[in-house]
Amino acid sequence: MTEQNTRLGILLxxxxTFVFAVQDGVSRHLAANYNVIMVIMIRYWFFAGFVCLVAARQPGGIRAAVATTQPGVQAxxxxxxxxxVCIMVAAFVLLGLVEAHAVFTCYPLLIAALSGPILGEKVGWRRWAAIGVGFVGILVILRPGFGVFSPASLVALTAAFCFALYGLLTRYVSRRDSTATSFFWIGVTGAAVLTPPGLWLWEPMSAGDWGWMAALCVLAALGHYMLIRCYExxxxxxxxPFAYLQLVFASAIGVFVLGETLDPAVAAGTCIVVAAGVFALIRARKRAQAGPQGL
Structure with missing residues (x-):
């Protein structure tokens, strides 16, 4: 068993989050010039090879990694x-990194809100209050009714909902499957499902952008590897809670590299959402430590 080292985990x-933020910047560049599904398909090909390599190095090899009693849920x-991933990258193109990530930050609150009906977890009033405050923050970002709301924001919100549901299903399968098994299935299944439409929508890519594509693949694999080590x-x-730093790094790339602007309302709403999300995470941790009697 790996020895627990919280400081190292935080550093990882x-x-x-920095690697993933750079990855998002590269994804935005490529998706602005080529079909989103094709770009993500190529990334998933590399990712699938990476997860197979990781699985092969584990006890039992690929046969152990693929073994599951819940293949439907894993798939x-x-x-x-x-x-x-495809929806979120499309949101990067439509909204830019800053606003897309600002909306996407609500996903931990969605996880908290949906954990009751989907997983049967108890959500205390404090976390419900945090969820409510967080969605006030989302309204500040979106500003519906004031002539500023962009329907494109719904793209990022849809990505947040999909990721929240993915997170809940990950909790569900972890009750019976190992992390290695879950990791293997997302890589291989993603590559399998994206390959037919990705090949159909294939577009020629310039030599320079193939370099960016190679960088994207390496960044994705590196980020996932560090994330695995972090949780180990x-x-x-x-x-x-430190995962929110991806928003900071992505916003910095958006503003200083891609020339995006940071709207004051977006900044204020994001601060509200992040504060509510961190509070919900802290309450969830305290409840887990307190046991079934905790709130």
Missing amino acids: MVAT FRGVLLSVE VAEASAVQ
Whole structure:
């Protein structure tokens, strides 16, 4: 068993969020010039090879990684994640990194809200209050009714919902399957489901953009590897609040590299959502430590 090291876990989570933010910037560049599904398909081909390599190095090899008593749920998780990635990358193109990530930050609140009806978990009044405050923050970002709301924001909101559902299903399958098994299924299933439409929508890519594509594949594999190591050395509840740093890094890339602007309302709403999300994560951790009597 890997020795727990919370400080190392936090450092790995911070590094992971930075890598994923850079990955998002590269994804935005490629998706602005080529079909989104084709770009994500190529990324998933590399990702599938990566998960197969990881599985082959584990005890029992690929045969052990693929073994599951819930193949339907595992396959659905893989499809859902691949669809979410495509939707989110499309949101990067439509909204930019800053606003897309600002809307997407609501996914932990969606997980908290849906954990009751889907997983049967108890959600105390404090977490419900945090969920309510968080969605006030989303309204501040979207500003419906004031002539500023963009229907494109619904694209990022749809991605957040898909990712929240994926997170809940990941919790569900983890009750019987190992992390290695769940990791293997999302890589292979995603590649399988994206390949037919990706090949159908294939577009020639310039030599320079093939370089960016190679960078995207390496960044995706590196980010996932560091995330696995992060959860191996530290409890998820201890490091998860630091995942919000991806928003900070992605916004910095959007503003300073891609020339996007940071709207004051988007910044204010995002602060509200992040504060509510961190509070919900802290309450969930305290409840887990307190046992079934905790709120």
